Amino acid sequence: MANNVQVDAMGDACPIPVVKTLKALRELVGAGTVVTLVDNEVALENLTRMGHEKGCEVSSEQLGEKRYRVTLTVPEGIEVADGEPEAATCLVPAERNLVIQVSSDAMGTGSDELGRSLMKAFVYAVTQQDELPATMLFYNGGAHLTCEGSPCLDDLKALAEQGVEILTCGTCLNHYGIADKLAVGDVTNMYVICQKLEQASHVVRP
Template sequence: SGSFVVAVDTDVMGRGSEELGKTLMKGFLFAVSQLPSLPKTVLFYNGGAHLTCQGSASLEDINALADKGVDIRTCGTCLNFYGLTDKLEVGSVTNMYEIVETLAQAGKVVKP
């Protein structure tokens, strides 16, 4: 996998229609899973934490990334805040220290 990190801080992409934003985010994560050079890590925090949990429309694509060796990490404080701690479906739980370390060490950070 590559030297870049994808940071997902919301379950919608862009501003305007929330419905469109959810569709765009699903498309974004699918497109990331199809890149010839995959990210090293995908971080999910704040609203992005919903995407790695039960009921997420993106679980298939995120699981495909995980199966290809991409490190999928979701913020534990965020899971707790949204009441999703027992609903995490893919990847591992991380904390702010690890998020900052991962971002700081990344060659490049891509944010939808």
């Protein structure tokens, strides 16, 4: 038993960092701190959320590239609730690989103006889901959504900050002459797009 516990979760996939940290919290004698090292922002967000849910004071610090320290402090009088640590959940659950495939800047057929409004609403709705996608793929007309001037840019940046992989087809960016306008995520190719779709457990096409 201890009042200060160090947890090394570097290189661990979700939900292992949360599981290890929950176990360490239960090892504390009364008030104390658990300091966990992780290598990605998704783990940082998951630990922060879990810490607040358990009544802890939470602070975090980026120590370097892909290196973060999360400190959970348990105040006097607070006990971490019992329960199976395996029940811990992630923003991007490991057991599912949800991919959203976007091939146009408009949703549906008919009015393009309406379709663009619907697409903006759809991307915002994605940010509000309990389960976020692992990857969002943008190609053909959908490439415009990840570039400067896109009405979806703020929401896509928010998703990227939470660990969602945003990938846009480089051939499509070049075709439309907007390669220098990419504002969120990374450039990809058709091989990777095919690979992501084949590996997906679920694919959503708005």
